[in-house]
Amino acid sequence: MKGPSEFRREQLHRPEWYLEQGGEWHLRASRCGACESLIFPVATVCPRCWPPQQLEDVTVPETGKLLSWSTANVAPAGFRAPYSFGYADMTPTIRLFGQLDFAPEDPPPAPDARIQLVLGVVRVDDEGQPVWAYKFAPARSNP
Amino acid sequence: MIPDSSVAIVGAGMTRFGYTPERDLRSLAHEAVTAALLDAGLAPRDIDCTYVGYCLDLNGQRCVPGQIVLRDLGIDRNPITRIESACASGSLAVHEAYRAVAEGRAEVALAVGLEKMSGATAEATRQSMAGGADAQLEGAFGITFPGVFGMAARRHMYRYGTTLDQITAVTVKARRLAARNPRAHFAKAVTAEEVFASRMVADPLRLLHCCPISDGCAAVVISRASRASKAASRPVLIRGLAQVSGNFQSLSDLTSFPETSRAAALACERAGIGIDEMDLYEVHDCFAIAEIMHYEDLGLCEPGAGGALIASGATEPGGKFPVNPSGGMLGKGHPLGASGVAQLVELTEQLRGHSGARQVSGAKVGLAHCIGGFTFGAPASVAVTIVSI
Numbered sequence: 001m002k003g004p005s006e007f008r009r010e011q012l013h014r015p016e017w018y019l020e021q022g023g024e025w026h027l028r029a030s031r032c033g034a035c036e037s038l039i040f041p042v043a044t045v046c047p048r049c050w051p052p053q054q055l056e057d058v059t060v061p062e063t064g065k066l067l068s069w070s071t072a073n074v075a076p077a078g079f080r081a082p083y084s085f086g087y088a089d090m091t092p093t094i095r096l097f098g099q100l101d102f103a104p105e106d107p108p109p110a111p112d113a114r115i116q117l118v119l120g121v122v123r124v125d126d127e128g129q130p131v132w133a134y135k136f137a138p139a140r141s142n143p
Numbered sequence: 144m145i146p147d148s149s150v151a152i153v154g155a156g157m158t159r160f161g162y163t164p165e166r167d168l169r170s171l172a173h174e175a176v177t178a179a180l181l182d183a184g185l186a187p188r189d190i191d192c193t194y195v196g197y198c199l200d201l202n203g204q205r206c207v208p209g210q211i212v213l214r215d216l217g218i219d220r221n222p223i224t225r226i227e228s229a230c231a232s233g234s235l236a237v238h239e240a241y242r243a244v245a246e247g248r249a250e251v252a253l254a255v256g257l258e259k260m261s262g263a264t265a266e267a268t269r270q271s272m273a274g275g276a277d278a279q280l281e282g283a284f285g286i287t288f289p290g291v292f293g294m295a296a297r298r299h300m301y302r303y304g305t306t307l308d309q310i311t312a313v314t315v316k317a318r319r320l321a322a323r324n325p326r327a328h329f330a331k332a333v334t335a336e337e338v339f340a341s342r343m344v345a346d347p348l349r350l351l352h353c354c355p356i357s358d359g360c361a362a363v364v365i366s367r368a369s370r371a372s373k374a375a376s377r378p379v380l381i382r383g384l385a386q387v388s389g390n391f392q393s394l395s396d397l398t399s400f401p402e403t404s405r406a407a408a409l410a411c412e413r414a415g416i417g418i419d420e421m422d423l424y425e426v427h428d429c430f431a432i433a434e435i436m437h438y439e440d441l442g443l444c445e446p447g448a449g450g451a452l453i454a455s456g457a458t459e460p461g462g463k464f465p466v467n468p469s470g471g472m473l474g475k476g477h478p479l480g481a482s483g484v485a486q487l488v489e490l491t492e493q494l495r496g497h498s499g500a501r502q503v504s505g506a507k508v509g510l511a512h513c514i515g516g517f518t519f520g521a522p523a524s525v526a527v528t529i530v531s532i
Contacts, residue, residue: 013283041280048392067520068301068397070293071346072285076269079285084346086294087397087520095394095519097281111301122284133284 001025001062001119001134013122013133017041019059025119027060027134029094037093063139064090066113069100078123078131088115088136101135114139150244151378152530154183154364155491157484159326160357160476164261168204168360172212172257175360179253183364184375187217190364191249194239195225196232196256197480199271201263208257218253227480229275230429231515232256233361234386234483234526240365241381251366256484259358268356272479275516275523289353291517292430293345298397299432300347302447307347309450311338313431314351314473316459321474323500328357328476352431357476361484363491379491382508383414383529389521398447402525403440403512410510410527418442421529422506423493424464425486427514428471434458437512438466460503468493468501483526486511494532507532 003025009015017040019026030039032046033054040060045052069086072079084100086109101120102109109115115136122133156178158171180186195209204211209223226236233256240252260268273282276291299305315335321327333351341350368378385406395401411418418441426441428434435449443464444452452458458466469475469489472482490509492498508531516523 014279068294068298070290070297070348071343072287072290073343073345074265074269074287074289076273076282076285076287077266078270083285085285085290089394093392093394097277097284097286097519099284111298131283 001117003119007119007132011130011132013131014041027117029058029060030055031058038091040094040096060090060094060117063114063116064088064096066109066111066115066136068111069109078125086136096134098133099135101137106138109138116140149368149380150241150365151368151380152363152487152491153366153368153370153378154179154181154185154376155362155488156182157326157361157481157488158359160328160359160478160481160485162261162328162356163358166259166358168202168208168257168259169212169215171259171358171360172255173216175362176213176216176218176253176255179362179364182376185251185364189251190218190221190253191251192222192240192243193218193224193253193255194236195223196234196236196254196483197225198227198229198232198258199260199479201268201271202259209255212257228524229516230427230477230479231483231513231524231526232480233485234511234513234528235524237363237365237484237487237528238384238386238526240363241384244365244367250370251364253362253364254484255360255362256481257360258478258480260356260478261358277518281518287345288517289345289348289430292432293348295397295436296347296432299436302396302398303450305435305450308335309454310352310431310435311335312453313428313434314338316453317428317467317471317473320460320468320501321470324470324475327470327474328355329470329474348430348432354429354472354477357478359476359478359481359485361481361488363484363487377495377532379494379530379532381528382416382531383410383412384527385409385413386524386526389518389523391519391521395520397520399436400440400514400522400525402522403437403514404442406525406527407441407510407512410529414529416508416529416531421508421510422465423468423490423503423509424466424512425469425489425509426466426471426512428467428473429477431473434466434471441512460501465503468498468503483511483513486513487528487530490530494530
């Protein structure tokens with residue numbers, strides 16, 4: 001995920017979820033040493049394995065499959081309707097909930113459409129400041 | 144736990160559900176609990192313990208709601224415990240009251256479901272309701288419950304060819320039946336055209352595909368059926384119950400809640416009654432697509448055939464599987480903590496033959512199903528309760 005030039009880490013919702021390398025932002029995850037499943041956010045134990053196994057630091061793949069989506073025409077405090085959101089499966093064990101970042105000229109996504117993670121503003125905080133997080137954009141290339 | 148078939152609902156009462164900014168929690172609770180006690184022929188001092196299903200905290204009573212609202216009814220001193228599991232809070236209050244009697248900790252237990260949703264701003268209400276999902280991973284990204292079921296509807300339509308006409312038929316049925324229920328939020332039936340003309344809330348779901356914002360309270364008194372011999376009304380036996388939590392290690396495809404199947408199978412096994420042997424079903428139709436999903440997950444039809452089942456009329460009061468003769472949440476209303484208890488009030492009255500214009504003829508066995516909370520494709524809690532007379 002590319003961060004725009006004016007972007008600051010503390011503007012992120014839960015900045016500790018993110019790893020920045022040379023202007024590229026990634027979501028930090030854990031991989032279980034026993035079952036090899038990925039866990040997001042970073043975990044202390046694997047929910048599928050007991051006793052606790054060694055967990056390795058990895059990152060979430062940047063592309064995934066959009067299971068379904070909807071558009072909120074009424075919004076909770078801090079959000080401005082309309083905005084669209086969906087669930088995207090990034091690995092067999094990591095499902096993200098996120099807002100869609102589709103341009104007006106993009107066709108609405110079909111179920112199971114490929115998406116890629118991008119950074120964008122999702123809401124404003126109690127002081128009216130923008131809060132950034134991962135969002136789902138159309139995948140620009142096939143995996 | 145093997146259910147003790149001598150434990151019964153011996154009294155039931157509820158307020159009308161509706162948008163009533165002029166009423167407070169206390170007034171709602173007093174009306175429902177007084178009705179339940181009078182129905183049972185029991186007094187406040189007879190209550191050994193109370194469980195209160197209450198969820199949203201929208202009206203400032205963040206803690207000890209049971210003690211506060213029941214104080215002026217003379218229900219005090221004995222244990223009063225709050226139960227919270229989002230929309231299933233009331234169902235689980237009933238389950239706890241059942242267990243208190245079945246395990247011999249109480250002779251008489253009271254379950255109260257309570258919620259007041261009017262009076263807060265719409266934004267605050269939506270923010271509070273988003274708390275039924277993961278606050279950090281879903282709520283902070285703008286999840287709404289209409290949106291959750293909008294996603295489920297889109298996926299169900301994609302996978303099975305379910306149509307918006309079929310989804311709309313759930314609302315039309317609910318509102319027609321609610322119009323026969325004097326305690327329903329909505330007194331007026333609607334046509335499919337009116338549903339399609341209502342504003343879009345969470346694509347593809349429109350306003351009338353969604354349950355309303357309601358206030359209300361429901362209460363049931365539970366004791367041994369033998370203890371109820373002096374009571375004014377016939378006891379309704381609690382035959383089987385089950386509570387399960389979501390299977391979060393297995394990502395669902397949003398068209399099904401396997402937790403419903405699991406809870407229903409457990410409750411049926413404990414009751415010794417088959418799922419197709421019920422005379423009526425009260426299920427969690429918070430959104431119109433949800434009722435179609437529950438038909439399939441309960442096993443009333445094959446996966447994907449729920450749309451055809453509503454269209455066939457089989458879930459009307461005179462059909463093979465009468466579902467939500469009360470009008471359900473879409474028609475009767477859905478004060479979150481109250482709904483699970485209200486389902487048992489409806490079943491109690493139906494089995495006693497007291498349901499008037501919406502009576503399911505000759506009903507002897509009924510099932511209540513409630514889901515509470517939702518995260519990443521699975522309900523947080525599912526509660527199923529089976530009763531008979």
